[in-house]
Amino acid sequence: xxxxxxxxxxxxxxxxxxxxxxxxxxxxxxxxxxxxxxxxxxxxxxxxxxxxxxxxxxxxxxxxxxxxxxxx
Numbered sequence: 001x002x003x004x005x006x007x008x009x010x011x012x013x014x015x016x017x018x019x020x021x022x023x024x025x026x027x028x029x030x031x032x033x034x035x036x037x038x039x040x041x042x043x044x045x046x047x048x049x050x051x052x053x054x055x056x057x058x059x060x061x062x063x064x065x066x067x068x069x070x071x072x
Contacts, residue, residue, distance in 0.1 A: 001048060005041040005056055007034075008068040015063040022059045026052075041069075 010016060016034040023032035023041065028049040033042050041056060049055075057069045 001045045003043040003045065003052060004072055005043070005053070006070045006072060007039040007041060007060065007064075008070070010036065010039050010064060010067050012064060018063045019060055022062070023056065026055055026059075028052075 013036045016036045019041070020032055020034040023029060023034075023043060026032070026043075026049070028045050028047070029043055030046060031044045034040075035042070041060075043052065043056065045052070053069075053071060060067050060069050
């Protein structure tokens with residue numbers, strides 16, 4: 001299952017790498033990637049993960065508190 005999230009205001013490639021690393025540690029996540037240029041996160045899971053969007057928002061806020069996360 002492929003989940004896509006849009007980031008508004010991501011201004012740090014290093015922070016994007018930290019976000020990607022943290023997302024890949026989430027339970028149920030097979031692969032997560034942050035595309036800094038496109039301001040997009042893609043998270044692949046085998047099945048639906050409860051609270052995935054909230055987990056993504058929490059991780060993004062930890063490294064980039066001013067970034068807005070939206071589904072799609």
